[in-house]
Amino acid sequence: MTAPALILLAHGSSQPALTSTLHQLRIEMQQARPELNVVLAFLDHCPPSGPAVVSSLVARGVTEMVFVPLDVTHAVEVNEQATQMLDRVRAAHPQVAMTMARPLGPATDLLNVLDVRLRESLRQNHVVELDALVLSAAEAGDTRGNALIARRARQWAAHHKLPCVVAFHDGSGTGVAHAVATLRAQGRRHIAVGSFYISGDENYQSMRELALAAGVKSVSAPMGSHEFILDLMMARYVFAAMELLDAPMPAEQASEDAGHAM
Template sequence: MAAPTLVMAARGSRDQRVVRVAQALKSELTRMRPEVDSTIAFLDSCLPSVVQTLDQLAGRGVREAVVVPLDLTHAIEVDPRFDGIVHQAAAQHPELRISVSRPVGPEASLLTLLDTRLRAALAAARVLELDGLILSSSTTGDVRGTALLARRARQWSTHHRLPCLTAVADGSGPSVAQAMQGLRSQGRRHIAVGSFFMAGDERWAVQAEQARRIGAVAVSDPLGSAPEVAELVLARYAFAAMDLLPFDEEGNFQSSDPAEPRATISTIAFTA
């Protein structure tokens, strides 16, 4: 049984760094799981779009696809545009079965990667003193994602024994300037910004420039196509791929090939 094709769906941007990160992430996934067919698509601004990618897969004879939103701030809810995309693809290609996974989300494992990025920025800027942190993201995300981002800030604060505030780049929450002001009101003067972004898009560039202009000692690079991100993409893919397996009410796998043995759900899995 062939594994479903993995479609990574990223928020598009006119900044080519977004495209390069998506391509690098695809290469990392291929390195980690060469048996899984993967491709990239964009919700806006870049090509190919998700609709175009699903059309191409159907044209190649692909029968199953799992779409994984490359969104670090939403934990459960996906972009509402996915509903229309899936319905359109289903109408045009009824033979193509599609599952949309949860977003990558603000997982705790990404804090280690955030630390790595910030340490590199601090070293490059030759920072010798640090007394405050800002965890900056693209947007506030869904309700669960917002709560988790706040929790990640608390965890980061506890780990480094430094105060940490959150900031968002799209105006849906406190800006990096407001977060800096909040820390300075506590007497903090040597403040660094950790960028909880997938790629260096326009939002990241604006918040990074603003943070440096108002005195941040360092701003980290985005998380990028690191193995930690790829592992989370594969985990989301594996879970959503299970929805495409035909099980009966007793949990037995119903093969379309009569020569293929039946199996229970406990023995059929896509390893993450």
């Protein structure tokens, strides 16, 4: 039995160069799991779209698919855009079994990736002293995700023995400039930003500019490709693929099988 296709689902960018990290993630996952169909689909801004990817897989005879959202702020619920896309492709291909995995979410292991990227940034910028941190994400997540992000910030602060403020770039909470101002009001002067982003899209670029304008010493690169992220993607895929084993057979396939049995 062929394993379900793994569709990495992400927000795109109007600038193709900014999606290079996501394409690299797909390549590395395909290299790690050559037995799987691993493809990348975007929810907005650039091709290939989710419906286009599904149509291409169907044309190749694929009948089972798992979407894995590359979203590190939602822990349980996918955003509305992803839900609507899934509804559309299910309606267009009722013969295909497909499901949406849990988002990557703010997993504890991502703090290790954040540390790697921040150390790289500090070294490049010759920063030798820090007295505060900002954990910056593109957007707030679901209720569980937001609670976990707050916990991750506390864990990161405790690990480095530095105060840490969470910032969201979508306006749903404290922005990065306000987070920096809050720390400066506490007397902190050597502040660095850890970027809780998968890729360097427009949101990341804008956040970085605001943080540097606020006078931070360093802004880490996006988390990008890392073994922890590949492992997390695979874990979400495997759990969701198991659900397909218990799912009802698509109506058209069930009808075909009944016909053969007669």
